[in-house]
Amino acid sequence: MRCIRCKAPANVEVRRHRSAFCSGCYPGWFRNQVQRAIESEGMFGRDDKVLVAISGGKDSLALWHALLQLGYQADGMYIRLGIGNYSQHSQSASERFAAKHGLALHQVDLKEEYGFVVPQLRNQREGKPCAACGTVKRYHFNKVAVDLGYDVVATGHNLDDEAATLFGNVIHWQTDFLGRQGPVLASTHPKLARKVKPLFRLAERDTAAYAVIERIDYILEECPMAVGAKSLEYKDLLNALEERQPGLKQRFLVGFLRGGRKALAGRQEPALIRECRECGQPTTGEVCSYCRMRQRKRRQVESRMAARGS
Amino acid sequence: MKVTILPAREIREAAAADVGQLLKELKLHQDAYLVIRSDQILTRDVQLKSTDEVEIWPVISGGQG
Numbered sequence: 558m559r560c561i562r563c564k565a566p567a568n569v570e571v572r573r574h575r576s577a578f579c580s581g582c583y584p585g586w587f588r589n590q591v592q593r594a595i596e597s598e599g600m601f602g603r604d605d606k607v608l609v610a611i612s613g614g615k616d617s618l619a620l621w622h623a624l625l626q627l628g629y630q631a632d633g634m635y636i637r638l639g640i641g642n643y644s645q646h647s648q649s650a651s652e653r654f655a656a657k658h659g660l661a662l663h664q665v666d667l668k669e670e671y672g673f674v675v676p677q678l679r680n681q682r683e684g685k686p687c688a689a690c691g692t693v694k695r696y697h698f699n700k701v702a703v704d705l706g707y708d709v710v711a712t713g714h715n716l717d718d719e720a721a722t723l724f725g726n727v728i729h730w731q732t733d734f735l736g737r738q739g740p741v742l743a744s745t746h747p748k749l750a751r752k753v754k755p756l757f758r759l760a761e762r763d764t765a766a767y768a769v770i771e772r773i774d775y776i777l778e779e780c781p782m783a784v785g786a787k788s789l790e791y792k793d794l795l796n797a798l799e800e801r802q803p804g805l806k807q808r809f810l811v812g813f814l815r816g817g818r819k820a821l822a823g824r825q826e827p828a829l830i831r832e833c834r835e836c837g838q839p840t841t842g843e844v845c846s847y848c849r850m851r852q853r854k855r856r857q858v859e860s861r862m863a864a865r866g867s
Numbered sequence: 868m869k870v871t872i873l874p875a876r877e878i879r880e881a882a883a884a885d886v887g888q889l890l891k892e893l894k895l896h897q898d899a900y901l902v903i904r905s906d907q908i909l910t911r912d913v914q915l916k917s918t919d920e921v922e923i924w925p926v927i928s929g930g931q932g
Contacts, residue, residue, distance in 0.1 A: 558912050568909070568910065570910045570911060577910055580908070614928055615926070717927070761927055761928070762900075765901055765924065765926035766908055769901065769908060770908070777874040778874045779874070779925075779929065783928070783929040789927065789929035792899075793896075793927075797896065799898050800897065800898065
């Protein structure tokens with residue numbers, strides 16, 4: 558297989574594009590895909606301040622690296638989730654990357670600042686804290702972005718993440734989520750930052766290849782809390798189909814974004830955003846989902862302590 | 868050839884003519900892994916020798932967030 562640009566032996570094949578690139582040409586193709594996504598979706602401009610949500614994994618670090626190479630103003634933000642060794646390794650990888658490139662990395666420590674860690678948020682039915690962890694991340698990334706005056710929060714969600722989310726939303730017919738799913742979530746309240754996903758055109762394999770070629774030191778280990786997560790099952794199913802039908806994941810997602818989403822979005826009333834009674838952050842209810850989650854956990858701890866005492 | 872599967876660095880012996888065949892033999896989806904030899908990513912048509920040492924890197928991450 559030869560590089561479609563310079564005809565040297567190829568290193569990375571992108572089957573859905575019927576293309577292959579050598580290590581020298583691949584990073585340029587990758588960054589071009591990121592730039593096209595930013596421009597075509599109107600995500601942000603050269604003068605905007607971007608806050609990149611950093612996990613220490615390949616996607617967030619590859620995104621941060623690509624944005625800087627493309628000349629954007631991008632700082633990072635990392636949340637110390639308190640997931641044992643995994644969190645220690647991911648924090649180290651994030652800090653090493655920021656130090657190597659001389660970048661600002663804001664951090665929130667859940668245990669020190671808020672008195673809890675993500676493993677305590679396990680859902681009693683599924684035994685997993687993944688949904689609660691998503692709520693925690695969205696809350697803090699938004700709060701820090703607004704408090705520090707960033708124009709936009711960028712996350713490393715890629716084509717596989719988005720296709721798996723879409724698959725899950727379709728099979729459960731989550732029409733409200735389907736109507737909102739997309740690479741840009743506009744700000745509809747002064748305390749709600751704009752959220753964008755500049756990697757939505759790139760597969761997980763593409764971002765991993767970029768990280769390897771650019772020698773980005775990311776954590777390979779998987780979050781121990783995510784083992785057996787539904788999103789991983791959906792990705793496995795979609796990859797089995799992609800093996801026989803290259804391009805299927807992209808057609809599934811892009812087809813939805815071009816057609817299906819618009820049809821669903823038009824049927825929904827725009828949600829009224831107000832400020833949470835407890836914390837003042839934007840929410841559609843009286844109390845935001847983050848405060849509700851923390852209240853629920855507090856009640857569980859209190860009832861457990863009361864049961865022990867009786 | 869010696870195959871090291873990350874992140875656990877599980878070591879396996881395998882025989883395959885090329886990268887595509889190696890992934891098939893190990894029952895791994897080609898979109899879910901990178902195959903690396905001497906710090907270079909290999910495309911699925913690259914021929915392999917019995918003396919080669921390759922690493923297989925997973926690319927899939929999960930959870931919600």
